[in-house]
Amino acid sequence: MNGLTSSAPSQSAIRLTVSGFLLLAVQSTMLLMSPSLGGDAGTLIWILTPLAFSAFVAALIGIPEPPERHWRQRHGR
Incomplete structure (x- = not known):
């Protein structure tokens, strides 16, 4: 996957x-x-913040995609 910093970023x-x-x-x-930050809301915020940050970093860097025909390889032939 091409990251956002590339000239042609991918749809992913x-x-x-x-x-x-x-x-x-x-x-x-x-x-x-x-009105006041409770324990449950604090837990949810601590879960959502790293998830959102990691999605943004993955989008900037880009995740490698598998080759198109990786599932068609035959073993032993």
Whole structure:
């Protein structure tokens, strides 16, 4: 997968970026709606923040894709 820093980013990189930012937006909305930050909300925020950050980093770097015909290789022939 071509990352966002390449000249032609792949569709997967763009989807990862959008999903990461949506996770951050949900987290921010939950914080703004909460009058006081409870234990459950804090746990959810600690889960969503690294997930969103890792999606953004994966989108920037790019994840290697397997070859197209990797499932068609025959063994022993």
